[in-house]
Amino acid sequence: MSSRYKIAVFASGSGSNFQNIVNAVVDGNIQGEVSLLVSNKPNSRVVERARQANIDSFVFNPKDYKDRSEYELEIVAELERREIDLIVLAGYMLLVTPVLVERYAGKMINIHPSLLPSFPGLNAIGQAFDYGVKLTGVTVHFVDGGMDTGAIIAQEAVAIEAEDTLVSLESKIRSIETTLYPKVVSWFADGRVTLDGRKVTIK
Numbered sequence: 001m002s003s004r005y006k007i008a009v010f011a012s013g014s015g016s017n018f019q020n021i022v023n024a025v026v027d028g029n030i031q032g033e034v035s036l037l038v039s040n041k042p043n044s045r046v047v048e049r050a051r052q053a054n055i056d057s058f059v060f061n062p063k064d065y066k067d068r069s070e071y072e073l074e075i076v077a078e079l080e081r082r083e084i085d086l087i088v089l090a091g092y093m094l095l096v097t098p099v100l101v102e103r104y105a106g107k108m109i110n111i112h113p114s115l116l117p118s119f120p121g122l123n124a125i126g127q128a129f130d131y132g133v134k135l136t137g138v139t140v141h142f143v144d145g146g147m148d149t150g151a152i153i154a155q156e157a158v159a160i161e162a163e164d165t166l167v168s169l170e171s172k173i174r175s176i177e178t179t180l181y182p183k184v185v186s187w188f189a190d191g192r193v194t195l196d197g198r199k200v201t202i203k
């Protein structure tokens, strides 16, 4: 008997990517289930979204722990208890440590609002806008020990036009994220993604 593919989303903010993935599951576009939300922000919109969608959440305050590995070990216990297959970082504003990275190598992905390796880190949309690049976009990549350095799974580009403002660019990026992240998660649920060194193949 095959069990359903189980996804955990980690998020700290508004949770639009979390919602997009939940919606794709509901619509039958991802063959799996969102089994858990992990968040370090008890009052965030994403925690409320999980409650409304009836999805379990593990919400913690990093200040209650002596170091990162202590709360990550608790997260690992929550993931293992639910037999999570894939960790989806979606605006999770904490760095992950080897406790999670090593246990979930090849099973943890992130979405970043630039065409990596350009503009890693915070405020990627603003960095690209201020730099004056003509093309930017969205990257979905595996998570390794570095900052937005893991093997690239998918990218989608968008042009920055003369009339664009930071606000209009943010909205273009959001609209790419709406379709791209659920699509990539569905590839994982369907077992289509293979990783060989830094080369990712979608079958």
Ligand code: GRF
Residues within 6 Å of the ligand: 011, 012, 013, 014, 015, 016, 017, 018, 090, 091, 092, 111, 112, 113, 177
């Ligand atoms: C998104 O822009 C994503 O690319 C970045 O963090 C943001 C999260 O937004 N990693 P939301 O919480 O999903 O609305």
